[in-house]
Amino acid sequence: MITTTITIVCITVMAALVAGSLLNVSSHPHWFIRGWDFPRSQIVVLSLVITAIYFGNRAATGVIGTPMDIAVATACVFLSVWHGIRIFPYTAIAPRQSLPTEHHNDDRSIRLVVSNLLQDNQKHDLWLTTIRDANPDIVVALEVNQRWADAIETLSDLYPHRITCPQENCYGMVLASRYEISSHHIRHLVQSDIPSIDAIIKIASGEQIRVVGVHPRPPEPVRDQDSVPRDAELLLHAEELREETMPVIVGGDLNDVAWSRTTRLFLQISNLLDPRRGRGFFNTFHAQHVWFRFPLDHVFHSRHFTVREIRRLPEVGSDHFPILIELQLEPEKKSEQPAMTDTQEDHEEAEELIDRARHDESSTAM
Structure with missing residues (x-):
């Protein structure tokens, strides 16, 4: 029996x-x-x-x-x-898409941390200490409400330049920078309550880079039961960044895994690189459940950069681990780092997904 x-x-x-x-x-x-x-x-x-x-x-x-x-x-x-x-x-045995940096130049390097704070997380001091220890040049913080925005203000000695968009719906955002922010926009590409931050930042060498922080809403059983808004936001960014000649870094909680159809399409359309390819999963969610972990927090970059370091930071009280990446601006390496190839079918699929969002009643910003 x-x-x-x-x-x-x-x-x-x-x-x-x-x-x-x-x-x-x-x-x-x-x-x-x-x-x-x-x-x-x-x-x-x-x-x-x-x-x-x-x-x-x-x-x-x-x-x-x-x-x-x-x-x-x-x-x-x-x-x-x-x-x-x-x-x-x-996996670590696959070919690397982003090349490692061979000759370090600190003036052309950028250390960036992406961290979903978890809006209800009360461990401000733990997170602040982790950030100070990691010492990034740029922080993209997600799920920022006013309480968290006030906590981030205490890092003003390290990050005098900040773009702050606190919200109480788990989609607030802050971009904090050691370097001067030349210009920026807070954008709502698909949904009026889901912002993204788009900034031009002048690094130590005097060169300018474009940094985009994103946190699209995921599909879920109760609200927004399909992935249309998330997919459309990512692909709208991809289509725009494809034409960008400036060095670009995109970071955030995409509420999507690295190997998904949408993330792959994003890379094909945008011509950006994923530094995890050939290096590992770097699972950032769920911080409290080892068996239930996925790579949800992402950093992509244009072919102008090589990779000096990428690692997951310690637990900070959130359901997400922060992820740190250090890139170096080396545009002379562009030809050695081919992006993923795209086809006419890829662009048609992207346009179909964006068109779905235009006709979706939850996509109020389009």
Whole structure:
């Protein structure tokens, strides 16, 4: 009886994993379908564990080699390959998309931290100490309400230049900089209550770079059940940044994983690079659950930069870890760092997603 129950449970779980994985082939924006983008590594691990339990249980009965056994083994191989192909570029054995810096020049380097604070997080001192210890040149802080904006003000000795947009809806934002901010815009590309910050910053060498902070709203079961607004905001930025000749850094909590269809499309359209490709996942969410972690906080950069350092910072009381990256401005390396190729179909898909947002009643800013 117990062995039969274990067999049924294992078959049911494997069938659900296969069905959910295949659902993600659809471009439908509903949260349940798009949500299968996230746990690819977890699905691989779970499928291997379930398969081991299944065959261990079958061996105990002395019966092996039935058509169902073959089906379970096939499903395990399928899931491992299907998801493995998608997450492989973010492993340390894959080719690096962004080159490492060979000759350091501190005047042309930029240290940036992206940190989703968690609006209800009360550990201000822990976060402030972490930032001071990391000593970035630029901080992109997300989920900033007025209480957090006041806390960030205490870093004015390090960051005299700040763009502050506090909100009480978990989408407030601050960009704090050691360097002069030449100009900036607080933009609402898709939804009137979801800002992004777009700034021109003069670094130590006197050269100017463009820094964009983003935090689109995710698809979720209760509100905004599909990914249309999130996808459209990212792709609107991508289309605009494609034509930018100035060095660009984009950072924020995209509420999307690195290997998703939308993030891949963003990179193809924008011609930006993802420094994690070939270096690792750098999972930033969920800080309190080791088994439930995904790379949600991102930093992308134009081909003007090479990478000196990238690492995840310690836990700061939020459900997100901060992520730190140090880039060096080396435009002479552009030709050695090709961006992902795009096709006419990619641009058509992007336009379709943006057009969906224009007709979506939740996209009030378009």
